[in-house]
Amino acid sequence: MHVPDGFINAPVSAASGLISLGTIWAYIRNAKNLVADRLIALTGMMSALIFVLQMINFPIAAGTSGHLLGGALAVIVLGPSLGIICISIVVVIQSLLFADGGLSALGVNLLNMAVVTSLIGWITISTWKKLFGESYSSTISGSFIAGLLSVVFSSIAFVLEYSLGGTVAVPLGSVLIAMVSSHLLIGIGEGIITALIVSLLLRVRSDLVYVNKNTEKSNKVTSFYGLFILLILVLTLITPYASSSPDGLESVAESFGFNEDAGIVLFLEDYGIENINNNFLSTVLSAVLGIVVIVGVFNIFIKVKNRN
Numbered sequence: 001m002h003v004p005d006g007f008i009n010a011p012v013s014a015a016s017g018l019i020s021l022g023t024i025w026a027y028i029r030n031a032k033n034l035v036a037d038r039l040i041a042l043t044g045m046m047s048a049l050i051f052v053l054q055m056i057n058f059p060i061a062a063g064t065s066g067h068l069l070g071g072a073l074a075v076i077v078l079g080p081s082l083g084i085i086c087i088s089i090v091v092v093i094q095s096l097l098f099a100d101g102g103l104s105a106l107g108v109n110l111l112n113m114a115v116v117t118s119l120i121g122w123i124t125i126s127t128w129k130k131l132f133g134e135s136y137s138s139t140i141s142g143s144f145i146a147g148l149l150s151v152v153f154s155s156i157a158f159v160l161e162y163s164l165g166g167t168v169a170v171p172l173g174s175v176l177i178a179m180v181s182s183h184l185l186i187g188i189g190e191g192i193i194t195a196l197i198v199s200l201l202l203r204v205r206s207d208l209v210y211v212n213k214n215t216e217k218s219n220k221v222t223s224f225y226g227l228f229i230l231l232i233l234v235l236t237l238i239t240p241y242a243s244s245s246p247d248g249l250e251s252v253a254e255s256f257g258f259n260e261d262a263g264i265v266l267f268l269e270d271y272g273i274e275n276i277n278n279n280f281l282s283t284v285l286s287a288v289l290g291i292v293v294i295v296g297v298f299n300i301f302i303k304v305k306n307r308n
Contacts, residue, residue: 050070
């Protein structure tokens with residue numbers, strides 16, 4: 001779902017950026033509990049985990065792949081304010097450091113991948129638990145639905161943006177069908193991953209999962225953070241084996257002939273280090289670099305926020 005440069009014109013990209021920044025700023029101001037050490041550590045680890053998960057494309061159909069967006073997962077574990085901040089930091093670093101999503105389309109990507117996924121994920125899990133209760137099974141099934149719908153609505157948001165500022169005339173009805181159908185499959189994968197991770201976290205430290213109301217405080221902090229570190233380590237080693245097929249948006253773009261500009265690459269590109277010829281080592285090191293930068297940026301953000 002990372003929109004590159006050239007898909008959406010400047011006015012719509014700028015408007016999307018203003019909407020994204022306004023929404024994110026409102027949630028930043030609402031995040032009153034950032035001073036809590038456990039939330040700082042948890043949000044930093046969640047940001048790193050989602051970054052690595054987004055590097056792992058999984059096949060969904062012949063010649064097409066998808067990857068986690070993470071908005072639903074973030075808000076389920078961290079709550080709406082910290083969740084949207086978590087995803088926003090990941091999307092910004094992906095664009096600036098790895099050219100994953102164009103710089104001119106950064107506002108569009110923040111809107112689709114951070115704002116829309118987080119809000120839809122939060123609305124879905126909140127509504128689901130009101131309807132079906134606070135049980136473990138309700139939380140897990142709601143996590144699956146939240147992940148699924150967050151991806152589908154993100155794809156719909158892109159089609160709406162393209163209808164307003166697309167750079168190539170295309171049959172929007174056909175694009176909508178293609179986007180929703182491919183991202184429905186990706187959404188199923190997102191829902192499964194979201195539910196699995198929420199299930200693991202609930203079993204280890206349920207009181208630190210934001211949406212869980214049946215909280216019994218535990219002293220297993222070390223094992224909780226240890227689980228995060230283990231997940232990040234294992235997933236980092238898996239990143240070189242991600243599917244090389246185009247993702248849902250790229251596949252639709254190829255089918256309908258969307259124009260993509262070369263764009264500006266500030267640092268790395270395609271999650272690889274140019275001077276390292278070994279693909280495994282190059283990809284793993286780029287993942288580690290991304291994790292370090294994301295955690296570092298988040299810590300700087302926390303210090304600035306707490307000073308204010």
